[in-house]
Amino acid sequence: MKKQTGKIAHSFFERFLQNKCGKKRQEVSVGPEFGVDVSVIDLLNGQAMAMASDPLSLIPTLGLRESAYLSVHLVANDIATTGFPPMYGQFVLNLPSQFSQKDFQTYWDYIHQFCSESGIAITGGHTGFIEGQNSTIAGGGTLITLSEQNQLLTSKLAEPSDAILVTKGCAISSVAILAKSFPKTVKNKAGTEHYHNACESFYDISVLKDALTAKDGEKQNEVTAMHDVTEGGVLGAIYEMAIASDNGAIIYNDKLPIGETQSRICEVFSLSPPLCIGAGSMGITCKKEVAPKIITRLEENNIPCTEVGEITEKSNGIKLIEKGRASDLTYYEKDPYWEAFFKALKSGWK
Numbered sequence: 001m002k003k004q005t006g007k008i009a010h011s012f013f014e015r016f017l018q019n020k021c022g023k024k025r026q027e028v029s030v031g032p033e034f035g036v037d038v039s040v041i042d043l044l045n046g047q048a049m050a051m052a053s054d055p056l057s058l059i060p061t062l063g064l065r066e067s068a069y070l071s072v073h074l075v076a077n078d079i080a081t082t083g084f085p086p087m088y089g090q091f092v093l094n095l096p097s098q099f100s101q102k103d104f105q106t107y108w109d110y111i112h113q114f115c116s117e118s119g120i121a122i123t124g125g126h127t128g129f130i131e132g133q134n135s136t137i138a139g140g141g142t143l144i145t146l147s148e149q150n151q152l153l154t155s156k157l158a159e160p161s162d163a164i165l166v167t168k169g170c171a172i173s174s175v176a177i178l179a180k181s182f183p184k185t186v187k188n189k190a191g192t193e194h195y196h197n198a199c200e201s202f203y204d205i206s207v208l209k210d211a212l213t214a215k216d217g218e219k220q221n222e223v224t225a226m227h228d229v230t231e232g233g234v235l236g237a238i239y240e241m242a243i244a245s246d247n248g249a250i251i252y253n254d255k256l257p258i259g260e261t262q263s264r265i266c267e268v269f270s271l272s273p274p275l276c277i278g279a280g281s282m283g284i285t286c287k288k289e290v291a292p293k294i295i296t297r298l299e300e301n302n303i304p305c306t307e308v309g310e311i312t313e314k315s316n317g318i319k320l321i322e323k324g325r326a327s328d329l330t331y332y333e334k335d336p337y338w339e340a341f342f343k344a345l346k347s348g349w350k
Contacts, residue, residue, distance in 0.1 A: 007231050009333035010034050029149075035240030036155050037078040037228050048149040051142060052078035056093065058138035061181040064103060066202060067138075068110030073206040074230075074279060075143045076118055080211035081226040081282075082152045086143035089115060091125040093139040099129060118208060153215070155283075158225040158245035162285040162311040165294065167210045167303055169257040170234045170273035172280030174337045175265045176202035181341070184350040190264045197261040207282040213301045214284050214294055222290040229278035231335040236275065237283045238309070239318055239331045248316040251309040251329065269340040276337040285311055 013034060021032055029048070030040035038050040057070040071091075079086040091111065095104065115122055120143065179186045179198035186195045207228060215223050225245065229237040234256060242249040258273045266273045284305075286294055291307050298305040309321075320329045 006335050006338045010331075011333065030154055030156070033156070033244060035227065035244035037081040038152075038154060040152055040154065042149055043146075046149055047146060048152055049144060049146050050079060050082045050084070050152050051144050053140055053142040054078065055137045056091065056139045056141050057136060058095070058099075058107070059136045059177075059181075062177065063180075064107045065110050066180065068107055069114055069203065070205070071138070071141060072111060072114040072118065072120070073208070075141045076120070077205075077207045077228040077230075077279060077282075079143045079145050080208045081155065081228055082145060082147070083211060083215035083223065083226065084145045084147050084152065085208060085212065086118060086120050086145050088123045088144040089120045090123060090142045090144075091127075091139065092141070093125070093127040094133060095127070095129050095138055096133045097129045097131045153223065153226055155225050155227040155241045155244040156246075158241050158247060158285040158311045160247055160311050160313050161288055162224050163288045163291040163307050164238060164241075164249065164251065164309040164311060165214075165284040165286065165291060165305050166229075166234055166257060166308050167207065167214075167282045167284065167298060167305045168204060168280055169259045169262060169304065170281065171258075171262045171266055171271070171276050171278050172201055173205050173278060174233075174271065174276045175262045175273075176205065176280075178265060178269060178341065178344075182344055182349045185344070186265055186268060189268045190261075194261045194264050197259075198265055201261070201280070205280040207280065209301065210282040210284075210298065210303050213298050213303060214282070214286075214305075216297060222294060223284060223286045225285045227283040229281040229283055231277050231337075232332060233273070233275045233278045233335070234281055234283070234308075235320070235329060236331060236335075237278070237281075239329055241283055241285065242311065242318050245311070246314055248312040248314050249309060249318045249329075250312055250316075250326075251318075251320050253320055253322040255306060255308045257304065257306045257308075269344060271336055271340050275332060275335075276340075277335055 054075040318329045
């Protein structure tokens with residue numbers, strides 16, 4: 001059987017999971033869907049609850065602080081796409097049996113710190129130590145937020161003629177983790193300056209500020225949808241937004257924001273920045289006429305933002321414009337980052 005790495009593909013979801021999600025309840029207004037970051041449950045009195053889950057990280061090559069940061073903020077990024085901050089959290093920890101109490105205290109203290117800073121109350125979960133557990137996945141977390149039903153955004157709400165914005169740049173998380181995991185290689189092949197820049201960019205992985213700044217309060221209707229950039233990169237995220245909202249899209253390849261550090265380090269690992277894991281960047285759709293205002297608002301808060309295309313009618317397809325020529329955007333179900341990471345590991349790169 002062929003090995004699989006990373007998230008399951010859309011085809012896997014359709015084959016094994018779609019329409020097999022337990023009892024159907026009418027109050028579940030948004031359930032599991034391709035390209036949608038959260039589930040939404042309608043509550044009483046016009047309220048709604050959004051939830052998102054993700055694995056928790058415990059990556060020795062990164063360190064305990066960095067692993068805790070990923071654990072909190074990769075889930076928080078999903079909730080951020082609603083335009084609201086996470087409020088409550090449940091954490092399930094399945095830790096290696098050899099994980100010391102000292103290391104656990106350090107790791108959990110950072111989980112507590114990052115949740116406190118983000119306004120998240122930890123409401124429960126499960127903690128255990130398991131013999132033979134050597135994975136960099138230490139369990140899973142679920143974050144929850146509450147709001148009025150008509151205020152929560154999802155990636156399903158993008159509309160034709162909306163502008164597509166991208167915050168920060170491509171491959172932020174991929175490059176940061178590769179630099180921290182293979183420091184000697186990155187220093188030797190990309191240079192010490194780019195190594196340090198990549199390491200510093202690790203704490204740009206959160207998009208909570210991006211989302212809240214773009215939406216700018218509960219009653220603004222300028223932003224129509226947001227989607228967290230993860231596996232598949234910026235191009236994959238835009239593709240997913242188009243599919244989730246039942247639309248098409250036009251993306252201009254030469255407008256995609258790619259930093260020099262990200263470009264250089266991706267080159268070392270034979271990766272294309274717009275196609276690999278890009279946590280730290282947010283895909284945003286908004287009314288075309290307000291795009292400059294939203295870009296300015298983000299940049300005034302030290303968050304770079306670029307207009308890279310627009311949402312179109314579904315019949316137009318999802319197109320990438322390169323050197324004036326349009327082609328169908330290819331969606332890669334397997335993110336190339338994973339192969340690059342494990343290839344470097346097996347090759348003994350340090």
